[in-house]
Amino acid sequence: MAPQIDPPQTVEWHGKQVPVWSMRTVDYGLLLSQDPAEVDNVLKACLEDGYFYLDLNNIDGRRMLGDQQETLKLMHRFFEAPIEAKNEYGLISSHLGYEPVGNRTGAFGAGTKDGYEMLKVSRDEIQRGSPKVPSPIKNNGDLGLLENSIGSCNTITKVILSALSTGMNLTGASRFENSHRNDRPSTTTLSMMHYLPSNDLADGKKAGHQKHTDISSLTLLFSEQWGLQIRPPGTCGAREMGFVAPKPGCAFVHVGDSLRFASGMKMQSCIHRVVPFDPTEHRYSIAYFLRAEDDTMFVDSEGRYVTAGQWHDEKFKAFTDPWQWQAMAPKSMILGGMVEDGDDDGKNEQPKLVPSPKEAKAELARAEVSVQA
Ligand SMILES: O=C(O)CCC(=O)C(=O)O
Numbered sequence: 377m378a379p380q381i382d383p384p385q386t387v388e389w390h391g392k393q394v395p396v397w398s399m400r401t402v403d404y405g406l407l408l409s410q411d412p413a414e415v416d417n418v419l420k421a422c423l424e425d426g427y428f429y430l431d432l433n434n435i436d437g438r439r440m441l442g443d444q445q446e447t448l449k450l451m452h453r454f455f456e457a458p459i460e461a462k463n464e465y466g467l468i469s470s471h472l473g474y475e476p477v478g479n480r481t482g483a484f485g486a487g488t489k490d491g492y493e494m495l496k497v498s499r500d501e502i503q504r505g506s507p508k509v510p511s512p513i514k515n516n517g518d519l520g521l522l523e524n525s526i527g528s529c530n531t532i533t534k535v536i537l538s539a540l541s542t543g544m545n546l547t548g549a550s551r552f553e554n555s556h557r558n559d560r561p562s563t564t565t566l567s568m569m570h571y572l573p574s575n576d577l578a579d580g581k582k583a584g585h586q587k588h589t590d591i592s593s594l595t596l597l598f599s600e601q602w603g604l605q606i607r608p609p610g611t612c613g614a615r616e617m618g619f620v621a622p623k624p625g626c627a628f629v630h631v632g633d634s635l636r637f638a639s640g641m642k643m644q645s646c647i648h649r650v651v652p653f654d655p656t657e658h659r660y661s662i663a664y665f666l667r668a669e670d671d672t673m674f675v676d677s678e679g680r681y682v683t684a685g686q687w688h689d690e691k692f693k694a695f696t697d698p699w700q701w702q703a704m705a706p707k708s709m710i711l712g713g714m715v716e717d718g719d720d721d722g723k724n725e726q727p728k729l730v731p732s733p734k735e736a737k738a739e740l741a742r743a744e745v746s747v748q749a
């Protein structure tokens with residue numbers, strides 16, 4: 377059920393009033409015509425905020441909203457299947473396959489685990505026509521639907537890229553679209569996520585999705601449910617965590633590291649996480665990660681000249697590392713070099729689920745054994 381939003385925009389969560397951040401809305405139909413005011417609007421959103429709502433409730437966008445509803449039905453069917461069927465091939469590559477709950481760090485940071493399972497389908501694989509997908513999808517003729525969804529998301533994100541190139545006066549080969557060509561290998565993927573009710577997750581230490589910025593150039597995110605939080609950039613560093621209210625007919629779009637780097641650090645990479653808003657609820661989200669061609673070069677947040685493929689592989693490893701190793705990676709890796717101002721909740725509070733030193737040591741020993749295995 378939609379929660380009550382009180383003016384000024386806040387919502388009650390964990391016994392506190394938490395901000396609900398407002399943001400620009402960009403009209404997809406106007407972007408398609410390169411409407412000068414809308415090009416300016418989307419450019420400002422990416423330069424100043426790093427995110428915006430994309431209004432798809434028009435003749436050009438509604439088919440994607442339809443694909444989203446069909447994809448949601450597919451997700452319900454898939455995630456209800458037995459774990460053996462879902463995990464038939466496991467995670468085949470970083471951008472293709474199934475990942476069970478608890479594989480990564482969770483919403484409350486060090487010592488916690490994530491609370492979602494995920495199925496990813498790579499754009500390159502679906503273009504080749506025979507992606508390796510588990511039998512609950514293959515046996516139900518769902519591949520056509522996934523191709524439609526991926527195709528729609530691909531078009532939408534490229535329309536946005538094109539408007540951004542125009543807004544930044546980029547021409548010819550330097551336009552952003554030219555480093556996101558369909559026929560060149562990339563880790564672009566559609567990711568379907570199911571967050572389990574945190575009340576059901578046995579030890580209480582599994583919840584949500586850790587704070588991060590995305591590897592991608594642009595992320596097109598659909599969820600009808602609460603739980604996504606962002607830290608808007610401020611003049612001294614990102615402000616406190618607040619919710620993104622789901623908006624009917626709209627997707628939430630945000631800039632990831634690759635576009636921030638490709639723009640010479642002018643655009644903001646969006647710091648975000650997912651928390652259990654309602655601990656009794658199953659939450660479903662669909663994210664399309666448009667990523668640059670693997671061999672695109674840019675200067676990363678550590679000042680290194682790297683390829684998009686290398687940035688992806690290093691950051692993906694950091695995401696999936698045990699938190700003790702994650703803590704040793706450069707801070708700029710998980711947050712793409714974005715600077716924070718103070719704590720997530722605006723004051724000096726310890727995360728609630730930090731393990732004792734004894735628990736941490738035992739967990740590190742377990743992680744070392746499983747990596748060697
Ligand atoms: O589930 C969501 O709403 C966001 C997921 C996310 O941040 C990600 O997969 O990178």
Ligand SMILES: [Fe+2]
Nearest residue numbers: 588589590648
């Ligand atoms: Fe993300």
